[in-house]
Amino acid sequence: MNICLNDKIFEVLCNVVTSENVRAYVIGGWVRDCLLKRNHADKDIDIVVIGSGINIARKAARKIDPKIKVSVFKNFGTAMFKNAEYEIEFVGARKESYDRTSRKPVVEDGTLEDDQKRRDFTINALAISINKETFGEFLDPFGGVEDLKKKIIKTPLEPDKTFSDDPLRMMRAIRFATQLNFTIEENTFKSITENVERIKIVSPERIVTELNKILMCEHPSKGFILLEKSGLLKIILPELENLRGIETKEGKTHKDNFLHSIKVLDNISKNTDNLWLRWAALLHDIAKPVTKKYLPETGWSFHGHEYVGSKMIPDIFRKLKLPLNEKMKYVQKIIDLHLRPIVLSQELVTDSAVRRLLFEAGDDIDDLMILCEADITSKNEAKKTKHLENFKLVRIKLKEIEEKDAVRNFQPPVDGSEIIEAFGIKPGKEVGIIKNAIREAILDGIIPNEHDAARKLMMDKGKELGLIPAVTDALS
Numbered sequence: 261m262n263i264c265l266n267d268k269i270f271e272v273l274c275n276v277v278t279s280e281n282v283r284a285y286v287i288g289g290w291v292r293d294c295l296l297k298r299n300h301a302d303k304d305i306d307i308v309v310i311g312s313g314i315n316i317a318r319k320a321a322r323k324i325d326p327k328i329k330v331s332v333f334k335n336f337g338t339a340m341f342k343n344a345e346y347e348i349e350f351v352g353a354r355k356e357s358y359d360r361t362s363r364k365p366v367v368e369d370g371t372l373e374d375d376q377k378r379r380d381f382t383i384n385a386l387a388i389s390i391n392k393e394t395f396g397e398f399l400d401p402f403g404g405v406e407d408l409k410k411k412i413i414k415t416p417l418e419p420d421k422t423f424s425d426d427p428l429r430m431m432r433a434i435r436f437a438t439q440l441n442f443t444i445e446e447n448t449f450k451s452i453t454e455n456v457e458r459i460k461i462v463s464p465e466r467i468v469t470e471l472n473k474i475l476m477c478e479h480p481s482k483g484f485i486l487l488e489k490s491g492l493l494k495i496i497l498p499e500l501e502n503l504r505g506i507e508t509k510e511g512k513t514h515k516d517n518f519l520h521s522i523k524v525l526d527n528i529s530k531n532t533d534n535l536w537l538r539w540a541a542l543l544h545d546i547a548k549p550v551t552k553k554y555l556p557e558t559g560w561s562f563h564g565h566e567y568v569g570s571k572m573i574p575d576i577f578r579k580l581k582l583p584l585n586e587k588m589k590y591v592q593k594i595i596d597l598h599l600r601p602i603v604l605s606q607e608l609v610t611d612s613a614v615r616r617l618l619f620e621a622g623d624d625i626d627d628l629m630i631l632c633e634a635d636i637t638s639k640n641e642a643k644k645t646k647h648l649e650n651f652k653l654v655r656i657k658l659k660e661i662e663e664k665d666a667v668r669n670f671q672p673p674v675d676g677s678e679i680i681e682a683f684g685i686k687p688g689k690e691v692g693i694i695k696n697a698i699r700e701a702i703l704d705g706i707i708p709n710e711h712d713a714a715r716k717l718m719m720d721k722g723k724e725l726g727l728i729p730a731v732t733d734a735l736s
């Protein structure tokens with residue numbers, strides 16, 4: 261018995277295709293991951309049918325649960341349904357031919373082998389029969405099993421054809437190499453380097469789906485090195501490519517900020533599964549090239565790169581069709597603040613500096629600290645240990661101040677309506693001035709973060725502004 265067909269679902273599918281008298285195979289990711297003993301949370305099964313995939317999808321769905329809704333994509337000859345456990349996609353075996361301007365092929369019915377040829381990689385073209393007489397038989401015309409053993413990503417056909425037909429496959433090659441820790445076979449990689457320009461016909465949404473998958477890998481740096489080496493990075497994320505390289509002046513060299521950035525990304529990936537924090541790590545030094553200066557006295561400086569970097573994010577996100585909502589703002593904020601904890605760790609820290617950071621970072625303070633710790637990439641172990649020790653102190657300090665002053669999610673203890681009422685005034689600039697004065701006094705530690713102290717300051721400040729207390733307060 262083939263272990264890839266152990267799930268009970270294949271018995272059901274076997275009965276359907278056998279009684280319908282069509283040949284069918286499980287193909288692609290399911291087979292690959294089963295042979296790799298890779299566990300997936302989502303169980304995607306791809307079935308290729310020599311005949312109508314749509315018909316088999318409908319019949320199978322009826323057998324599994326008559327209430328299941330089948331989604332049919334007539335134009336593609338595919339259909340899919342899902343239940344609690346599986347998402348199963350059915351496709352009629354097909355032969356594809358492409359014209360050079362688009363990823364959309366002209367499709368006609370084909371044999372199993374035709375269908376395997378249009379797959380992206382040998383390891384994704386493996387098929388297993390699910391018909392009764394041949395249940396569990398492997399159909400592996402391109403040596404996919406062997407390539408799985410050798411840990412190789414290789415196209416089933418001549419690579420130039422595979423990549424030129426659908427250039428997204430170049431991104432997929434690098435994504436699979438990163439996810440599975442495989443090597444891209446030499447000819448295949450060479451062909452990617454020669455076809456990079458073709459990526460321009462692929463929509464940014466598809467490209468970013470692959471980038472996000474690379475970012476979520478255990479060691480995402482591998483993917484970015486391959487993107488860089490192949491020449492794809494220059495086209496899809498030139499700002500990151502610009503970080504590459506070192507420069508020396510008067511014997512002083514700065515580090516390669518591309519290698520540094522992807523090292524930080526690897527570091528942070530040990531401590532977070534938050535995609536957006538990983539993006540922040542990748543892009544935290546993105547403005548180093550545009551802020552770079554050489555100062556004879558002090559050497560290389562990247563003054564303001566955190567601020568300028570955070571301002572570069574909307575453009576980058578827009579081009580990549582990443583969300584322009586609070587996710588983007590979060591990435592900007594983390595980048596903008598990424599040097600602040602380091603400053604706190606180096607100098608004699610005042611409470612007010614800590615309070616201000618807590619106020620500005622709010623609930624993202626923990627994520628910010630995770631980035632700062634990942635940002636220590638010094639090869640000097642003693643130095644690294646010292647920095648990490650310093651950060652421990654910063655964390656303790658943050659905790660102390662937060663417990664004492666609760667400014668992490670600062671809500672002013674006296675709000676606008678209380679000010680309006682106290683002086684019997686209309687909303688206007690005085691309200692803003694007083695609110696501001698209260699916030700600053702709390703952050704500077706001049707008054708505690710409490711109502712009575714804030715109210716007293718409000719009264720003083722109001723009088724300073726020439727406001728007259730309303731009756732209730734004048735009497736008290």
Ligand code: ATP
Pocket residue numbers: 287288289290304306378379380381384385426428429
């Ligand atoms: P995962 O789901 O983990 O991303 P997968 O291999 O299942 O991996 P899917 O995108 O779900 O990838 O596609 C299923 C199968 O369809 C692949 O295994 C491959 O055989 C084929 N395939 C998907 N996209 C392409 C493509 N752009 N070109 C050629 N074949 C593809």
Ligand code: MG
Pocket residue numbers: 289304
């Ligand atoms: Mg899949």
